[in-house]
Amino acid sequence: MRIGILGGGQLGQMLMLAAYPLGLETTAYEAKAFSPTALVGNTTIGTTEEPEKLRDWSMHCDVVTYEWENFPAPLVADIAESRPVRPDPVALAKIQDRLFEKRLLADLKIPTSPFRPIDNKDDIETAMSELVLPLIFKTRTGGYDGKGQVVSNEGDDIQAVLELLNTGPLIAEQKLELTKEVSVVGVRALDGTIKTYPVTENEHRNGILHKSTAPASVAPGIEAEAREHVTAILKHLEYIGVMALEMFVVGDRLLANEMAPRVHNSGHWTIEGAEISQFENHIRAVAGLPIGSTELIAPTVMVNLVGAIPDPKSVMKISGAHLHLYGKEPRPGRKVGHITVSAADQTALQQRVEAVESLVNNVLQ
Ligand SMILES: Nc1ncnc2c1ncn2[C@@H]1O[C@H](COP(=O)(O)OP(=O)(O)O)[C@@H](O)[C@H]1O
Numbered sequence: 473m474r475i476g477i478l479g480g481g482q483l484g485q486m487l488m489l490a491a492y493p494l495g496l497e498t499t500a501y502e503a504k505a506f507s508p509t510a511l512v513g514n515t516t517i518g519t520t521e522e523p524e525k526l527r528d529w530s531m532h533c534d535v536v537t538y539e540w541e542n543f544p545a546p547l548v549a550d551i552a553e554s555r556p557v558r559p560d561p562v563a564l565a566k567i568q569d570r571l572f573e574k575r576l577l578a579d580l581k582i583p584t585s586p587f588r589p590i591d592n593k594d595d596i597e598t599a600m601s602e603l604v605l606p607l608i609f610k611t612r613t614g615g616y617d618g619k620g621q622v623v624s625n626e627g628d629d630i631q632a633v634l635e636l637l638n639t640g641p642l643i644a645e646q647k648l649e650l651t652k653e654v655s656v657v658g659v660r661a662l663d664g665t666i667k668t669y670p671v672t673e674n675e676h677r678n679g680i681l682h683k684s685t686a687p688a689s690v691a692p693g694i695e696a697e698a699r700e701h702v703t704a705i706l707k708h709l710e711y712i713g714v715m716a717l718e719m720f721v722v723g724d725r726l727l728a729n730e731m732a733p734r735v736h737n738s739g740h741w742t743i744e745g746a747e748i749s750q751f752e753n754h755i756r757a758v759a760g761l762p763i764g765s766t767e768l769i770a771p772t773v774m775v776n777l778v779g780a781i782p783d784p785k786s787v788m789k790i791s792g793a794h795l796h797l798y799g800k801e802p803r804p805g806r807k808v809g810h811i812t813v814s815a816a817d818q819t820a821l822q823q824r825v826e827a828v829e830s831l832v833n834n835v836l837q
């Protein structure tokens with residue numbers, strides 16, 4: 473079986489690395505000549521402006537999936553005419569648009585921060601008067617790592633919001649006082665089996681994920697609720713593969729933020745910290761194979777390497793540290809790798825995390 477992956481970034485690279493020992497072939501479709509997938513496996517260089525090339529590539533795949541959620545949904549739908557695409561392009565199209573995504577959450581009675589669609593200047597004023605300030609204005613499509621967002625408070629000049637609106641329609645959300653940020657990764661197999669990973673606690677710096685800790689330190693009720701939410705979404709969309717749901721803990725409440733229709737950075741810890749990783753489970757699911765245990769092996773922390781690579785030898789001297797480099801040239805704000813550490817108990821884990829963090833010199837901008 474040959475699995476096609478749309479996108480050639482590190483997520484695609486880790487999917488390829490997970491597929492190989494299962495005896496499954498992979499091929500990526502990626503615009504850039506040098507990409508993380510090209511370093512480890514078959515990669516066709518092609519853009520979204522070359523539908524013929526894309527169609528031709530997909531004809532050599534038994535099933536097509538994606539690692540990049542901004543791949544144009546209509547192109548993915550074209551592929552689905554002749555090849556199984558998992559997860560379904562309908563799910564992709566919904567999740568690509570923050571407004572559809574929030575409405576889907578509302579339909580499933582999953583709480584979110586109050587929001588309003590913003591199509592023009594009047595909508596900005598209405599949202600500012602109807603919601604509790606400050607607000608976060610976000611582009612409906614294309615945003616990632618905190619890009620495409622503007623915060624606006626009472627009395628602020630709305631010029632920055634208007635500039636953002638010039639790029640396309642927006643959504644306005646109430647900016648919440650976050651107690652913590654968490655996420656949950658879930659996977660649904662072709663036969664409808666669903667499994668969820670332990671809830672992960674996430675720390676962001678400058679809008680970019682810095683550190684993920686599993687399991688999250690949250691009340692059992694929150695843990696159960698998070699897993700129920702992602703399960704409900706997977707069922708509703710008849711989704712096949714891995715999905716991540718990012719959430720906010722505000723006091724004792726859990727609010728959904730956004731979904732990712734793919735493997736997720738906050739699930740990288742599962743490579744060493746869970747029985748079967750998110751990457752292997754995604755590959756298994758899209759290949760129509762049985763999915764495996766999502767149980768935690770030991771408490772695990774992942775630290776992202778952003779804009780700079782620490783001395784590999786120093787990382788390797790930390791007992792139990794796993795270095796993952798994606799083969800990308802370091803540039804400010806660019807994710808170039810991650811380090812994972814596990815330990816049997818929290819004290820040992822914290823010592824290892826401190827050792828890792830003392831080596832990490834991320835360059836965020
Ligand atoms: N409604 C909100 N209230 C408070 N913080 C928010 C809100 N929405 C987003 N954020 C902060 O901004 C970060 C990025 O926003 P997010 O919606 O996840 O977009 P992205 O697609 O860039 O990840 C979040 O991880 C969180 O830290």
Ligand SMILES: [Mg+2]
Pocket residue numbers: 617718730
């Ligand atoms: Mg996010």
